[in-house]
Amino acid sequence: MNTLEVKTRPFPDQRPGTSGLRKKVPVFQQPHYLENFVQSIFDSLEGFQGKTLVVGGDGRYYNRHAIQVILRMAVANGFGRVIVGRGGLFSTPAVSCIIRKRRAFGGIVLSASHNPAGPDGDFGIKYNIANGGPAPEKITEAIFTRSRNLQCYLTTDSDDIDLDTAGEQKLGSTLIEVIDPVADYADLMEHLFDFDRIRSLIDSGLFSMRFDAMHAITGPYAVEILENRLGVEPEALMHATPREDFGGGHPDPNLVYAKELVDVLFGSQAPDFGAASDGDGDRNMILGRQCFITPSDSLAVLAANAHLTPGYRQGLAGIARSMPTSQAADRVADRLGIELYETPTGWKFFGNLLDAGKATLCGEESFGTGSDHLREKDGLWAVLFWLNLLAVRKESVHAIISAHWRSFGRNYYSRHDYEGVNADGAGELIESLRAAAGSLPGKRYGDYEVAFSDDFAYTDPVDGSLSEHQGIRIGFTDGSRIVLRLSGTGTEGATLRLYLERYEPDPAQQSLDAQDALADLIRIAEEIARIRHFTRREAPTVIT
Ligand code: VG1
Ligand code: CO
Numbered sequence: 001m002n003t004l005e006v007k008t009r010p011f012p013d014q015r016p017g018t019s020g021l022r023k024k025v026p027v028f029q030q031p032h033y034l035e036n037f038v039q040s041i042f043d044s045l046e047g048f049q050g051k052t053l054v055v056g057g058d059g060r061y062y063n064r065h066a067i068q069v070i071l072r073m074a075v076a077n078g079f080g081r082v083i084v085g086r087g088g089l090f091s092t093p094a095v096s097c098i099i100r101k102r103r104a105f106g107g108i109v110l111s112a113s114h115n116p117a118g119p120d121g122d123f124g125i126k127y128n129i130a131n132g133g134p135a136p137e138k139i140t141e142a143i144f145t146r147s148r149n150l151q152c153y154l155t156t157d158s159d160d161i162d163l164d165t166a167g168e169q170k171l172g173s174t175l176i177e178v179i180d181p182v183a184d185y186a187d188l189m190e191h192l193f194d195f196d197r198i199r200s201l202i203d204s205g206l207f208s209m210r211f212d213a214m215h216a217i218t219g220p221y222a223v224e225i226l227e228n229r230l231g232v233e234p235e236a237l238m239h240a241t242p243r244e245d246f247g248g249g250h251p252d253p254n255l256v257y258a259k260e261l262v263d264v265l266f267g268s269q270a271p272d273f274g275a276a277s278d279g280d281g282d283r284n285m286i287l288g289r290q291c292f293i294t295p296s297d298s299l300a301v302l303a304a305n306a307h308l309t310p311g312y313r314q315g316l317a318g319i320a321r322s323m324p325t326s327q328a329a330d331r332v333a334d335r336l337g338i339e340l341y342e343t344p345t346g347w348k349f350f351g352n353l354l355d356a357g358k359a360t361l362c363g364e365e366s367f368g369t370g371s372d373h374l375r376e377k378d379g380l381w382a383v384l385f386w387l388n389l390l391a392v393r394k395e396s397v398h399a400i401i402s403a404h405w406r407s408f409g410r411n412y413y414s415r416h417d418y419e420g421v422n423a424d425g426a427g428e429l430i431e432s433l434r435a436a437a438g439s440l441p442g443k444r445y446g447d448y449e450v451a452f453s454d455d456f457a458y459t460d461p462v463d464g465s466l467s468e469h470q471g472i473r474i475g476f477t478d479g480s481r482i483v484l485r486l487s488g489t490g491t492e493g494a495t496l497r498l499y500l501e502r503y504e505p506d507p508a509q510q511s512l513d514a515q516d517a518l519a520d521l522i523r524i525a526e527e528i529a530r531i532r533h534f535t536r537r538e539a540p541t542v543i544t
Pocket of ligand 1: 112366368
């Protein structure tokens, strides 16, 4: 085997977004495109010679090819060991788990999360650091800077590695270790939650559930954990076989894209509990019979009930949520007398808080929840957390959320996405809001008066780093909020996200439809931001 130095030219468009570099598959298929980005990652790191790298992806189209490319480059660049999931598979939380358990130097995750896959779909690549979490902005910016002047990359002339048999193989002086992608992760879950109790709920015959893996990575994880270890019937698992194109679907676990599951849970013979996860297994949606739990509420409920699970019995150090996530968790933190941290969108901002022991639970409105057990959000973890609560409380999902609202008040919440709009128009919308933000406080819109408005900036309390321009916040005197920001994960045009939130303390007013409850705020958002004008769209593409 020989090491090769291949000449290349830089690509101008390799700046990582909210969660790594995401592009259409044909963009990644350009000669040298993937290799350039991988070399830019390696060139931005120091001291990895002889150390361990973890590599795996969600199994989407191009995953296997990308893994072979990365293995050769990791060997040529001097890693001592590369741990790869059998079949090239790892869910995003499982990569985080393995990096931590095996004390790896870092890991590469291949995924475009919930974005559709296939030859014309999306592909993505992300680097995770030694704590198991996404690389912080300092590193992603260094990768981008490097990508702009890269002139060559290192690889080998070796054949493809057999990815389908667990075991060790030597390539040059690097050991390639192919492992079962599920076992370590499943063991960790068993350690955090009361599997005996969940199993007796499932065996009782009084409880039924559905889990939708959406033909994506969580299929094998759900089979091992839910079916083999917890006794859930195979028929309860939907779309559990991963496919390269996710069965042609859009593996985003929300009311729109997980429609089949939603129809079952809102149907006449509905089971007690329903859940789904996304392409790479880090998102979750929680449903009860005729009942949908918003991700923001889910975070608040988990925090309020964490003491009922073995893993969190000792209580929480603090809670962290992304800025657009509803303030439901703030009320729980307040009651528990613990700190609440508000961070920019993206899991990378939680890493420092978790490492420093400041936060135990974290959540995002975008169907992401997690804790200090890893440094990624974790779909199946949230499902098991809910199952543990249901097994202990022996109440329905609906009863649990209603009681939560009675006790803490309800934060009505919704997100409206305008996908694939003209990027210039979307940029102008944000610019004009930024310019107007200072003059909004004190203005009245119907019953609402603006209390504050800004372009959110975050100073990391651990390392002092500053992240600016993280979204426009408009807060009202009654605690309601409107937030607008542009997505950092899309691959076509721009996606505008509008987040709406209203607090309702009166239990008699807590069972409205969210869109009805938020109707005034939806109108006010249009009046202030002129969304129709700037996006040239009459309505959002997706409402969750
Ligand atoms: C979206 C979500 C964000 C999430 C990110 C990655 O980002 O809003 O909360 O962390 O996706 O999720 P954006 O910039 O498009 O709003 V995923 O499941 O990669 O893995
Ligand atoms: Co994801």
